[in-house]
Amino acid sequence: EADIYQTPRYLVIGTGKKITLECSQTMGHDKMYWYQQDPGMELHLIHYSYGVNSTEKGDLSSESTVSRIRTEHFPLTLESARPSHTSQYLCASSTIYSPLHFGNGTRLTVT
Amino acid sequence: GQNIDQPTEMTATEGAIVQINCTYQTSGFNGLFWYQQHAGEAPTFLSYNVLDGLEEKGRFSSFLSRSKGYSYLLLKELQMKDSASYLCAVTFVGSARQLTFGSGTQLTVLP
Numbered sequence: 001e002a003d004i005y006q007t008p009r010y011l012v013i014g015t016g017k018k019i020t021l022e023c024s025q026t027m028g029h030d031k032m033y034w035y036q037q038d039p040g041m042e043l044h045l046i047h048y049s050y051g052v053n054s055t056e057k058g059d060l061s062s063e064s065t066v067s068r069i070r071t072e073h074f075p076l077t078l079e080s081a082r083p084s085h086t087s088q089y090l091c092a093s094s095t096i097y098s099p100l101h102f103g104n105g106t107r108l109t110v111t
Numbered sequence: 112g113q114n115i116d117q118p119t120e121m122t123a124t125e126g127a128i129v130q131i132n133c134t135y136q137t138s139g140f141n142g143l144f145w146y147q148q149h150a151g152e153a154p155t156f157l158s159y160n161v162l163d164g165l166e167e168k169g170r171f172s173s174f175l176s177r178s179k180g181y182s183y184l185l186l187k188e189l190q191m192k193d194s195a196s197y198l199c200a201v202t203f204v205g206s207a208r209q210l211t212f213g214s215g216t217q218l219t220v221l222p
Contacts (some may be wrong), residue, residue, distance in 0.1 A: 042214040043154070098170040104153050
């Protein structure tokens, strides 16, 4: 069974604040991803990583940044949150042999 | 683009059979996934098709026709808990397992 954890589950924060969304997986997966999903809409890939020290931007332009210093950890940071960043952020991991396994997501609200 | 099309909504009755269709752009196609997503939760993996034909897994089956750019997810003996969004997602050659998601089909199962 997949073990991928995201914290916090819910976050309400004011405009201009810096935030970091945490994502950790214990499966040793080399590939990790961040998706953004608005209610009732499709998932959009915003960042991905193929391994330590490897990060790439996804299809959807995002003002967030990511880092991959350890295999198991793939945090996403917003330097200055804005109301337009309000969304659900889903972290996922995989290997070449496995489907994506998703975390439970972080629902972010920027006021 | 890599358009993935699926119906927005479907409704069916408990105990019935429902088929959710998905069409996609065939150029560069590698494989197709189906995910289930309950409201407010993360997507969970249902099936993966890479070759033409039907893959059966309990009450759920998924079909793929590579030449037609077409897939369907078949749900039998519908239960109330099957009410969810069903996401069709495609990988393309060279994408290193990055999934492009459709908008999802919201299935409502009525008693």
